[in-house]
Amino acid sequence: MAIQDDDLSDVKPSLDGLDHIVGLHVALAHGAIYRNFMETFSNLELTQRQVTCLWLVGDFPGISQIDIAQLLTMDRATTMAVINRLQAKGLIMRGKSPSDGRRQTLKLTRTGKSTLAEAKGMVAAHEEWLKGRFSAREIKSFVDILKRIHE
Amino acid sequence: MAIQDDDLSDVKPSLDGLDHIVGLHVALAHGAIYRNFMETFSNLELTQRQVTCLWLVGDFPGISQIDIAQLLTMDRATTMAVINRLQAKGLIMRGKSPSDGRRQTLKLTRTGKSTLAEAKGMVAAHEEWLKGRFSAREIKSFVDILKRIHE
DNA sequence: TATTGTTATACTCTATAACTATA
DNA sequence: TATAGTTATAGAGTATAACAATA
Numbered sequence: 001m002a003i004q005d006d007d008l009s010d011v012k013p014s015l016d017g018l019d020h021i022v023g024l025h026v027a028l029a030h031g032a033i034y035r036n037f038m039e040t041f042s043n044l045e046l047t048q049r050q051v052t053c054l055w056l057v058g059d060f061p062g063i064s065q066i067d068i069a070q071l072l073t074m075d076r077a078t079t080m081a082v083i084n085r086l087q088a089k090g091l092i093m094r095g096k097s098p099s100d101g102r103r104q105t106l107k108l109t110r111t112g113k114s115t116l117a118e119a120k121g122m123v124a125a126h127e128e129w130l131k132g133r134f135s136a137r138e139i140k141s142f143v144d145i146l147k148r149i150h151e
Numbered sequence: 152m153a154i155q156d157d158d159l160s161d162v163k164p165s166l167d168g169l170d171h172i173v174g175l176h177v178a179l180a181h182g183a184i185y186r187n188f189m190e191t192f193s194n195l196e197l198t199q200r201q202v203t204c205l206w207l208v209g210d211f212p213g214i215s216q217i218d219i220a221q222l223l224t225m226d227r228a229t230t231m232a233v234i235n236r237l238q239a240k241g242l243i244m245r246g247k248s249p250s251d252g253r254r255q256t257l258k259l260t261r262t263g264k265s266t267l268a269e270a271k272g273m274v275a276a277h278e279e280w281l282k283g284r285f286s287a288r289e290i291k292s293f294v295d296i297l298k299r300i301h302e
Numbered sequence: 303t304a305t306t307g308t309t310a311t312a313c314t315c316t317a318t319a320a321c322t323a324t325a
Numbered sequence: 326t327a328t329a330g331t332t333a334t335a336g337a338g339t340a341t342a343a344c345a346a347t348a
Contacts, residue, residue, distance in 0.1 A: 013218045017210040018203065021274065022281055023184050025294050027199055028301035030181040031224055033174050034339090047314065048178055052169065059168040066329055067164045073182055078316055080331065085314085102324045102329040123172065130173055130300070138296060143176050145293045148284060150179035185316090198337065217306060229339055231308070236337085253306040253347050 033130060040126040044119060051119050053082050054108070057092055058116045062105040064097065073150070091115055184281060191277040195270060200233050202270050205259070208243055209267045213256040215248065224301070242266055 018024050037048050046054070049072075056068055069079040083106065086092040091112035097103035108116060131139055169175050188199050197205070200223075207219055220230040234257065237243040242263035248254035259267060282290055 011211060013207065013211040013214050013222060015207075015222055018206055020278075022278060022290065022294060022297075023188065023199065023274075024203060025297035025301065026177070026181050026184055027203075028224065029297040030177050031339095032301040033177055035224075037174065038340095048174065049315070052175060052178075055169055056164065056166075060162060060164045063164050064329075071164060071166055073179065073186075074315090075317055076330070077318080077332085081315075100325075100329085104330070123174075127171075127173060133299060134296065138292075139173065141289075141292055142296045143173060145285065145289060146173075146176035146180040149281070150176065150183040182316095189317095200338070215306080225338090226340055227307070228309085228341080232338075251306085251348075255307070 036129055037126055040122050040129075041119070044115065044122065046115075046119060049082050050086055051123065053079075054086060054091060054112065054116050054119065057106045057108055058113070061107045062097075064103040064105065066103070068106075086112075187280055188277055191273050191280075192270070195266065195273065197266075197270060201237055202274065204230075204233050205237060205242060205263065205267050205270065208257045208259055209264070212258045213248075215254040215256065217254070219257075237263075 015024075034048065041047070041051070052072065053068055056071065057063055060067070065079050065083055066076065068074070068083070069076050072079075074082075083092060083094075087094065090109055093107050093109050093112075095105040095107065097105050134142070166175075185199065192198070192202070203223065204219055207222065208214055211218070216230045216234055217227065219225070219234070220227050223230075225233075234243060234245075238245065241260055244258050244260050244263075246256040246258065248256050285293070
């Protein structure tokens with residue numbers, strides 16, 4: 001008689017059967033990075049997405065929502081939601097574009113500027129946690145592959 | 152007089168200033184993979200997480216929620232939510248563990264088994280999309296690094 | 303006391319659809 | 326017609342806190 005398909009009570013569960021799924025490893029690594037990020041930013045109460053958007057507005061004052069959406073591969077409405085949260089926190093101002101009435105111009109508030117500066121320091125710490133265990137060569141190879149996936 | 156900090160109207164926004172942030176590339180790659188996955192699974196209406204849990208239950212009939220939570224680094228309540236969705240779709244059955252009354256034993260339903268088989272074929276297609284552009288050596292190096300991040 | 307499941311609650315990200323204003 | 330922003334709505338994942346049952 002065949003073994004019952006539920007006769008696995010003494011088998012220790014593992015991910016072995018899924019080990020070849022690259023997408024799973026990406027998802028798990030992303031989750032680990034996400035958790036360390038949130039821990040690092042527990043004081044500032046900012047998410048990865050929010051810091052990234054803040055950083056972009058800092059780098060390109062007057063940037064529009066659609067620009068951010070395209071750079072981060074987000075939907076217009078998704079971008080709207082993230083920017084709304086940053087505005088509610090008082091970090092970003094919306095204005096009208098003088099050249100194109102359809103566009104918003106996004107800029108950092110005074111608070112936004114100082115918060116971004118602080119956030120950059122924390123991102124550096126978080127990145128050190130992430131990169132510290134790898135050689136520069138490994139990081140380069142890793143980022144090259146990631147870019148070929150998302151670009 | 153200094154240049155105004157909003158005098159960037161003719162600058163094309165880019166991610167250049169964030170290019171050194173490894174975590175961002177992981178997030179963007181994860182997003183790209185997520186979107187292709189959802190597209191691939193639009194018929195089956197299953198997410199990455201759901202397929203992963205279904206696969207684990209298929210590999211280890213009788214597995215408990217806490218086992219899954221630990222393998223995928225999820226909270227107990229988060230795992231509960233995912234399993235609830237799979238049960239609502241009729242793919243998973245809950246039972247009592249005979250040896251430990253605190254534990255649930257999770258098993259696939261008949262529908263769950265056929266759905267998992269179908270899902271595995273689609274995961275293969277999705278993984279081909281992901282891995283097709285890389286050499287076996289690149290994939291190995293990539294997965295090695297991802298594992299060192301999440302393990 | 304510790305573990306497992308459960309429920310309640312909340313927040314973020316994600317997207318689609320439809321509407322408004324502008325180009 | 327096309328683009329940008331907006332609003333409404335919905336679903337998924339994530340987590341914390343507190344409770345019940347069990348070990």
